Amino acid sequence: MKEQTEKWYNKNYKLLLIIPVALLLFSLIYMAIFYSNNQDLIYKDISLTGGTSVTIFGKINLFDLEQTLSEKLEEVNIREISNLITREQKAVIIEIKTEGCNELDVKQTKKILEDYLGYELVEGDNASFECTGSSLSESFYKQLLVAILFAFFFMAIVVFIIFRTFVPSMTVILSAFADILMALTLVNIFGMKMSSAGIIALLMLIGYSVDTNILLTTRLLKRHEGTVNQRIFGAFKTGITMTLTSLLAIVIALLVVKSFSPILTQIFTILSIGLCFDILNTWVTNTSILKWYMEKKK
């Protein structure tokens, strides 16, 4: 049985590459279309477009509030924060698109909410106000993109220094790129609005992705015990344990914070999506290319 599997793998490992290549192509095309439609890489939430996020503590009828507000304001997004165990509503988060953060902007928003609630909102007491001006958000967003580009670039340099050969280094880099691109595509397909925290999650993905890939590449290229397949299998056993523990821990954490923190929820969601793609990209894309490379070198 084991022999048969190995035989099949030796014969078909190049063919397996079709799956990630197809996915990668799909992602590239999807993102290209997405970009030409939206002039942007993601759907941005107010932390990146500018706006006010108001958290009001207490029990408030979401449906009713949403109806009232959408009559008066253009873009409104309402979320609920509840106790993890009792599911009791603790607060609502209302996100409103506003231009600036001057006294006037804040007062206007406050007035609309107060009119609905019928009581006074005291900032920092029974309500939290977080406002980001649109020009700041824009530069914020650009800088985060630059940060990711730099991070990626620096990572690539270090990877080249470690392996000093073109193909293996490129596979590590390609795998990290594919993880981010595929995660981004899926996030866009879901229509998820990304916050600055979501972009950080993409950066974290680089770290997680590189870990398993460096492990695989080192085991395959720098070690000489056993056959290539044995080394692949050994690395796979370690790597998949790594990714699965991370993935499960993150999913568990996601379930806990889901009712509570939109920021951490987004980070964990993007990470779990990315880690799933990382399994494919490390153990199919990267492994097949490296195996191919080594067979050719013989």
Next chain:
Amino acid sequence: MVYGEEKMKLSWKIWLLIIVLGFSLLAMFGMPPTFLEKGVLITSVEPNSIAFEQGLRQGQIITNIDGTPIENLESFSNALQGKFNSNENIKIIIQTKNSEAILFSNHVPNITVAEIPKTNIQTGLDLAGGSRALVQAEDKKLSSIEINDLVDITRNRFSEFGLADINVFPVSDLTGNHFMLVEVAGATKTDLEELISKQGKFEAKIGNETVFIGGERDIASVARSGQDSGIYSCDQSQEGYFCNFRFTIFLSEDAAKRHAEITKDLEVNVTSKGSYLSESLDLFVDDKLVDSLSIGEGLKGRVTTQISISGSGSGTTRNEAYDDASKSMHKLQTILITGSLPYKLEIVKLDTISPVLGKEFIKSIFLAGFAALLMVTIIIFARYKKFKSSMALLITSVSEIIIILGIASFIKWNLDLPSIAGIIATIGIGIDQQIIILDEARQKISLSIKQKLKRALTIILGAYFTAVVALIPLLWAGAGLLKGFAITTLIGITSGVLITRPAFADMVKRIEE
């Protein structure tokens, strides 16, 4: 094996971990541990109050009031209850940890107190509550020198207003933009916007000509107390009450000459109340007329350095009007002393966060962390079926969290949401790398365990350096508001590579041998 005798001894790597852990716990809890301390912490003292004059300050711990030991908030309020029922001045003795204050007063001391925090871990604004504003100049890119000046002026202004416990510092971002970040911790309600966004431009004009402006160039000094400064009358009108204030300022030589120059050609109008010049001295704050002062005939063409500034405040009650007037006076004095900024300020980010959810949030984070660690332990145990290795992994991960929190308390880093995300990222990476160590050590090849572990550490070092360089740009991106993520992750993975990973490798070596 030759090791026989040494086996019971712990290697220096494990000792190092234990020592660092000890220091981290010390940094987190203090010595003696803060959770054993009794008393209440003073979180703010109203400036110029009796409590302030007698030496009570923010950060002190009250241990005793009038001989009654204070253990918590309840005993604090019990100790003060019923003491100030009459309007008479009474004496109370407040003992803090290192000093004693004796207060004679007819009201409860103007201080706010809170329970002593159980750890030295400081939480950021988004968890502890407070206000934060990111400020830029409107339509102007400030240089780093200008922003430093702005920070100085703002600090002065805040202290003039009697606001302590406000952090003002310059920040810059990846594209070379400079900002001023103003943070007010805790739930203090302050009108941050009011204070910051007002440019505080003061101009005194006669007709269209500026006589003097705020700042030390034109104004030598401003009277703040005594008979040269204060509220001198309150009256009732149809709309409510209004109170008038007056204070003296001393002009510089130049400004005084300018005054003489401008007034010398003015005509004198004789009215029933007296003889005044044809134009008045108009006071503008941020281009808004706040008051017009009639200029007495005697001042015409005279080089005078002493000028009396007046204004008023109003309210529905007498007290309200009085407070309004003293606030306006204070504001005007501050503006006159600190001068105005040559540009308008714009708040580009303003967060006012309530501390209500913070505590519950931290609880749920702990729960999430605990559940995740439990899950990891189960998987590791299922995979390796070895109790010792799984426990070693768990212990190492927990000590990693303790070390990050310890270092964060030590460098007084405020843990905000991005920081917590960073801690989570670190734990994940840490566990991954420990799995690498475990697996490399168990490989069935003819290498000594030492060599196997060395190989594991090479992989880990490679991963470490890629992570470090990937994090560096984040230290500056977005005015450093996401710095917390980079900082905690860097602390975590660095202490991991230097301390916990080598120690874990040693534990594994022991177990495998």
